Amino acid sequence: MASSTHTSEDFIQGRILKSSEPDFFEGLKAVVDYRGDVTLSLVDGNTVEGYIYNQSLSGLEIFPKNSPRAISINFKEIDSIQFSGEDTANGKTFDDWTKKKEAEKVAIKAQPIEMA
Amino acid sequence: MGVPVSQMWTVASYVIKQKLKGNKRYPLVLMLEPLFRCNLSCAGCGKIQYPDHILKRVLSAEQCLAATDECGAPMVSIPGGEPLLHPEIKQIVEGLVARKKYIYLCTNAILLQSKLHLFKPSKYLTFSVHMDGLQHEHDEAVCRDGVYEKALGGIKAALKEGFRVTTNTTLFDGAQPERAREFFDEMMKVGVEGMMVSPGYSYSKAPDQKHFLGRQKTNQLFKKILFDGKRSWKFNQSPLFLEFLAGTRDFECTPWGNPTYNIFGWQKPCYLLQEGYAATFKELISDTTWENYGRKSGNAACQDCMVHCGHEPTAVDHTFGSWNGFWSTVKATIAGPKILKPAPESFEAMEITEKKVVNG
Ligand code: SF4
Numbered sequence: 001m002a003s004s005t006h007t008s009e010d011f012i013q014g015r016i017l018k019s020s021e022p023d024f025f026e027g028l029k030a031v032v033d034y035r036g037d038v039t040l041s042l043v044d045g046n047t048v049e050g051y052i053y054n055q056s057l058s059g060l061e062i063f064p065k066n067s068p069r070a071i072s073i074n075f076k077e078i079d080s081i082q083f084s085g086e087d088t089a090n091g092k093t094f095d096d097w098t099k100k101k102e103a104e105k106v107a108i109k110a111q112p113i114e115m116a
Numbered sequence: 117m118g119v120p121v122s123q124m125w126t127v128a129s130y131v132i133k134q135k136l137k138g139n140k141r142y143p144l145v146l147m148l149e150p151l152f153r154c155n156l157s158c159a160g161c162g163k164i165q166y167p168d169h170i171l172k173r174v175l176s177a178e179q180c181l182a183a184t185d186e187c188g189a190p191m192v193s194i195p196g197g198e199p200l201l202h203p204e205i206k207q208i209v210e211g212l213v214a215r216k217k218y219i220y221l222c223t224n225a226i227l228l229q230s231k232l233h234l235f236k237p238s239k240y241l242t243f244s245v246h247m248d249g250l251q252h253e254h255d256e257a258v259c260r261d262g263v264y265e266k267a268l269g270g271i272k273a274a275l276k277e278g279f280r281v282t283t284n285t286t287l288f289d290g291a292q293p294e295r296a297r298e299f300f301d302e303m304m305k306v307g308v309e310g311m312m313v314s315p316g317y318s319y320s321k322a323p324d325q326k327h328f329l330g331r332q333k334t335n336q337l338f339k340k341i342l343f344d345g346k347r348s349w350k351f352n353q354s355p356l357f358l359e360f361l362a363g364t365r366d367f368e369c370t371p372w373g374n375p376t377y378n379i380f381g382w383q384k385p386c387y388l389l390q391e392g393y394a395a396t397f398k399e400l401i402s403d404t405t406w407e408n409y410g411r412k413s414g415n416a417a418c419q420d421c422m423v424h425c426g427h428e429p430t431a432v433d434h435t436f437g438s439w440n441g442f443w444s445t446v447k448a449t450i451a452g453p454k455i456l457k458p459a460p461e462s463f464e465a466m467e468i469t470e471k472k473v474v475n476g
């Protein structure tokens with residue numbers, strides 16, 4: 001198999017992976033790895049929005065956003081996959097904490113010595 | 117109080133039975149993740165980054181108990197997320213106690229005091245409280261001020277009511293050995309049954325990617341922490357695993373030893389990596405290409421991993437796999453784990469650079 005031309009940076013929120021792309025099956029790895037919701041556009045015109053957590057031999061396993069149960073969708077049914085939801089693993093929380101701590105340190109340093 | 121003899125006996129007889137049956141791949145601790153939701157967002161955690169509708173989903177008590185029966189491991193660890201947020205945590209624990217499973221309910225203890233009334237003290241139930249060090253270190257690791265004090269309050273309340281309580285500590289690059297030793301003293305003073313330590317795993321999804329430890333650094337850090345360790349320190353884990361952390365001995369990973377079950381199914385291959393899910397435990401064991409994991413496999417994700425969920429089962433298997441393993445464990449239990457003297461700082465830097473060149 002030819003090696004993929006994709007890098008992980010290709011798969012950010014908003015990206016659409018078409019089933020007609022030559023690297024579609026390579027791109028599926030990023031779909032399963034993505035910690036946000038995606039929207040599947042199916043060949044019959046329907047869409048399914050949800051979290052994809054597994055790839056089987058025949059298709060993708062997804063928890064649709066508004067359904068209590070997971071479903072499987074066959075590769076043949078998929079027209080395209082959009083990385084539609086926010087990637088929840090984008091490091092925001094830790095950055096916020098680091099910024100807060102830095103601000104506290106700066107504030108302490110700025111205090112007159114007798115107050116610190 | 118140490119680990120009850122009944123627990124040691126249960127584990128020993130289970131492992132020996134597996135050996136006699138010739139079962140090469142047996143589970144020791146089921147990692148049961150009934151939900152991913154948590155009331156904290158720790159910097160080194162790669163478990164909670166999911167869309168809201170996934171965080172709201174839980175395994176039912178029935179699903180948890182069915183997975184426990186399917187797996188058959190004698191011990192069940194309940195991490196998460198925060199298990200005390202689960203609406204059926206009482207039923208899950210009761211069902212596991214009824215099955216005589218030794219449970220480690222892993223909690224950040226923010227809710228421990230307020231939820232203690234749901235549980236009854238039992239030799240089968242241990243609260244394993246997430247404590248990454250003394251106040252400064254812990255609050256920093258969990259990215260919220262005041263959590264250390266809250267957790268300490270929970271620990272004290274649980275001990276007062278007669279529950280078994282241990283601590284679990286994850287150490288990252290930059291950890292101060294002296295502070296870790298002070299922390300051990302403090303936890304022993306508080307009266308926990310034992311402590312568990314592990315280096316952090318570099319989850320690709322964790323917010324903080326800068327502070328995960330490489331293998332040599334892990335060895336150096338644990339040597340410094342554990343060398344000349346105090347007799348008063350009690351660890352709720354295999355002494356051979358501690359020797360492994362400090363570089364006295366080497367172990368390969370046993371990824372099937374701590375199988376993970378959550379809302380997605382049986383996680384392949386281990387608690388840390390997510391390379392697909394199996395619908396049944398049997399399928400997990402038979403369909404995972406185990407040769408692709410562990411340090412020897414060359415898998416990049418495994419090279420720096422020394423985490424307890426992969427290597428502690430190896431230590432336990434080693435104990436019951438040979439007389440040598442058994443006697444090493446007995447000796448280390450009586451005399452303390454064998455920890456080599458740490459190299460002086462200047463040599464240490466050289467040692468790490470040299471090893472990198474050899475490996476590179
Ligand atoms: S308390 Fe545990 S589950 Fe919650 S964010 Fe921290 S490490 Fe993750």
Ligand code: SF4
Pocket residue numbers: 369370371385386387388389409410411417418419421422423425426427
């Ligand atoms: S070495 Fe670590 S990451 Fe690799 S399989 Fe074992 S536990 Fe998982």
